[in-house]
Amino acid sequence: xxxxxxxxxxxxxxxxxxxxxxxxxxxxxxxxxxxxxxxxxxxxxxxxxxxxxxxxxxxxxxxxxxxxxxxxxxxxxxxxxxxxxxxxxxxxxxxxxxxxxxxxxxxxxxxxxxxxxxxxxxxxxxxxxxxxxxxxxxxxxxxxxxxxxxxxxxxxxxxxxxxxxxxxxxxxxxxxxxxxxxxxxxxxxxxxxxxxxxxxxxxxxxxxxxxxxxxxxxxxxxxxxxxxxxxxxxxxxxxxxxxxxxxxxxxxxxxxxxxxxxxxxxxxxxxxxxxxxxxxxxxxxxxxxxxxxxxxxxxxxxxxxxxxxxxxxxxxxxxxxxxxxxxxxxxxxx
Amino acid sequence: xxxxxxxxxxxxxxxxxxxxxxxxxxxxxxxxxxxxxxxxxxxxxxxxxxxxxxxxxxxxxxxxxxxxxxxxxxxxxxxxxxxxxxxxxxxxxxxxxxxxxxxxxxxxxxxxxxxxxxxxxxxxxxxxxxxxxxxxxxxxxxxxxxxxxxxxxxxxxxxxxxxxxxxxxxxxxxxxxxxxxxxxxxxxxxxxxxxxxxxxxxxxxxxxxxxxxxxxxxxxxxxxxxxxxxxxxxxxxxxxxxxxxxxxxxxxxxxxxxxxxxxxxxxxxxxxxxxxxxxxxxxxxxxxxxxxxxxxxxxxxxxxxxxxxxxxxxxxxxxxxxxxxxxxxxxxxx
Numbered sequence: 001x002x003x004x005x006x007x008x009x010x011x012x013x014x015x016x017x018x019x020x021x022x023x024x025x026x027x028x029x030x031x032x033x034x035x036x037x038x039x040x041x042x043x044x045x046x047x048x049x050x051x052x053x054x055x056x057x058x059x060x061x062x063x064x065x066x067x068x069x070x071x072x073x074x075x076x077x078x079x080x081x082x083x084x085x086x087x088x089x090x091x092x093x094x095x096x097x098x099x100x101x102x103x104x105x106x107x108x109x110x111x112x113x114x115x116x117x118x119x120x121x122x123x124x125x126x127x128x129x130x131x132x133x134x135x136x137x138x139x140x141x142x143x144x145x146x147x148x149x150x151x152x153x154x155x156x157x158x159x160x161x162x163x164x165x166x167x168x169x170x171x172x173x174x175x176x177x178x179x180x181x182x183x184x185x186x187x188x189x190x191x192x193x194x195x196x197x198x199x200x201x202x203x204x205x206x207x208x209x210x211x212x213x214x215x216x217x218x219x220x221x222x223x224x225x226x227x228x229x230x231x232x233x234x235x236x237x238x239x240x241x242x243x244x245x246x247x248x249x250x251x252x253x254x255x256x257x258x259x260x261x262x263x264x265x266x267x268x269x270x271x272x273x274x275x276x277x278x279x280x281x282x283x284x285x286x287x288x289x290x291x292x293x294x295x296x297x298x299x300x301x302x303x304x305x306x307x308x309x310x311x312x313x314x315x316x317x318x319x320x321x322x323x324x325x326x327x328x329x330x331x332x333x334x
Numbered sequence: 335x336x337x338x339x340x341x342x343x344x345x346x347x348x349x350x351x352x353x354x355x356x357x358x359x360x361x362x363x364x365x366x367x368x369x370x371x372x373x374x375x376x377x378x379x380x381x382x383x384x385x386x387x388x389x390x391x392x393x394x395x396x397x398x399x400x401x402x403x404x405x406x407x408x409x410x411x412x413x414x415x416x417x418x419x420x421x422x423x424x425x426x427x428x429x430x431x432x433x434x435x436x437x438x439x440x441x442x443x444x445x446x447x448x449x450x451x452x453x454x455x456x457x458x459x460x461x462x463x464x465x466x467x468x469x470x471x472x473x474x475x476x477x478x479x480x481x482x483x484x485x486x487x488x489x490x491x492x493x494x495x496x497x498x499x500x501x502x503x504x505x506x507x508x509x510x511x512x513x514x515x516x517x518x519x520x521x522x523x524x525x526x527x528x529x530x531x532x533x534x535x536x537x538x539x540x541x542x543x544x545x546x547x548x549x550x551x552x553x554x555x556x557x558x559x560x561x562x563x564x565x566x567x568x569x570x571x572x573x574x575x576x577x578x579x580x581x582x583x584x585x586x587x588x589x590x591x592x593x594x595x596x597x598x599x600x601x602x603x604x605x606x607x608x609x610x611x612x613x614x615x616x617x618x619x620x621x622x623x624x625x626x627x628x629x630x631x632x633x634x635x636x637x638x639x640x641x642x643x644x645x646x647x648x649x650x651x652x653x654x655x656x657x658x659x660x661x662x663x664x665x666x667x668x
């Protein structure tokens with residue numbers, strides 16, 4: 001390995017001269033610096049980033065808190081991480097997974113000890129308190145899909161997205177519009193329910209949803225079971241508005257298994273626009289979260305904080321748009 | 335922040351005494367060491383891992399080379415990374431994504447500069463040369479699904495897995511067994527083709543596969559197109575043996591779109607056992623890669639190398655087993 005000492009020896013100068021030249025100190029003459037830089041390049045010198053980061057107090061590393069059920073197999077959160085990763089790496093930073101070994105985890109200590117400059121909290125499971133300490137620290141931090149209204153958040157405009165989903169179903173002639181709810185315990189889940197209830201109220205319709213059961217995973221199984229529950233409580237709806245593509249496909253399969261045709265008998269709209277929308281039969285019409293924009297804007301906000309030194313940004317709220325495929329249809333007998 | 339200087343001041347000893355005690359040097363008496371350790375704990379001292387790693391020459395960080403089409407949205411490779419991640423983090427290591435900004439990437443320099451001790455190469459795109467340098471370095475390294483036979487590889491026994499898939503279809507009475515091929519340019523893809531061809535030969539059957547088109551992505555689209563090509567070249571087969579679940583679902587949809595029923599008219603078997611097998615209609619029978627075992631054994635091998643100091647291990651070859659769902663059926667008119 002080429003070291004500063006070897007370069008110094010080669011040129012007959014001191015190691016501190018070489019070090020100062022490589023680190024851009026002004027007390028070294030341009031002539032000496034250029035001689036040192038050229039030789040360093042020629043010899044294939046690699047600056048040791050760990051040593052450099054001690055001097056510069058940064059490690060070009062962005063930490064990620066990713067406490068997600070099914071981990072990277074979770075299609076939605078892994079898509080968000082992917083979009084973020086591409087942007088961050090494109091700007092020359094590395095991504096470090098902060099370990100999530102359960103509740104004893106101290107993220108702030110971990111970030112300090114690994115010289116992590118900036119953190120994206122993609123999802124939080126049991127370590128709410130540990131994440132709260134991160135938020136209150138002086139690290140640059142952004143939080144995706146916050147579980148409460150906090151500083152430095154980025155999320156899809158869920159309230160208006162669900163209203164748009166409902167309006168799409170309404171405009172197709174459906175009036176008995178059921179809602180497959182998500183979590184009742186976090187901000188995003190409650191925003192989506194509020195969007196549904198406000199739309200129903202504005203149009204003077206009856207609400208059809210399960211009040212006493214919160215869905216925390218947005219999974220296929222939760223969609224299947226909630227559709228069963230809805231069907232057994234209210235009978236067949238005209239249309240189903242959902243909060244995730246996986247839940248929508250779960251509901252779709254429940255209805256198909258009970259002899260109903262989607263979209264001839266019931267329309268279903270998903271939420272997220274994951275790649276599986278093209279794999280389901282029928283292909284799933286959905287409310288697309290702009291995951292590319294979320295990844296890019298989270299990255300931009302973090303790097304701006306690092307460069308400019310501020311630590312607070314206004315909430316970044318991203319619009320959702322409908323993607324029409326084959327699971328929704330005009331109500332036939334209307 | 336609690337520093338070594340503060341601890342030293344508090345106890346009236348030199349900073350170098352504190353540093354030596356915290357780093358376990360033997361020249362410090364047990365009494366002094368215990369006094370220093372207790373106070374450090376009490377004051378909430380966090381060792382700076384970057385500084386420590388300079389001393390200990392390790393950073394408790396495992397690098398991952400992950401050059402994958404669709405990135406973390408690739409259902410198969412993200413499952414492998416997830417299994418590896420859980421094991422590695424469970425053993426106290428962090429995962430660092432090594433950037434993949436194209437062909438100019440120098441992974442070895444990157445690992446040295448970030449004090450990465452060990453690397454899992456999950457997939458390599460264009461940076462074959464850069465990965466080759468990693469393999470030839472003295473880093474602890476494991477390579478998943480190698481593109482050629484190399485040292486320190488871990489992979490599913492693809493040759494026998496495909497033979498087992500074919501035998502399953504054969505035992506259901508199918509004789510016109512088509513093969514949806516993967517890559518012809520890498521080791522794993524060629525092993526799978528060899529498994530198919532050897533089985534066909536042993537049973538004295540006719541081979542049905544596309545000789546002149548290599549599939550590099552194992553994607554839904556490749557499955558759809560290759561099924562079209564197979565169908566237009568050879569007509570309807572009894573059964574289709576595939577090299578990925580996504581390709582199998584692509585083939586399934588091609589056949590359904592052309593009026594054929596799976597499994598009544600054609601049986602299809604997937605490969606991988608991804609979560610989407612339960613989402614397709616019908617649910618997909620598949621050859622399951624034991625991704626949990628792959629993640630665990632790759633992790634164990636790397637940590638053994640770090641602890642024991644060796645850098646070469648025998649290939650780790652993991653068995654595959656069939657998971658029966660609804661896409662295969664006994665040949666009716668046999």
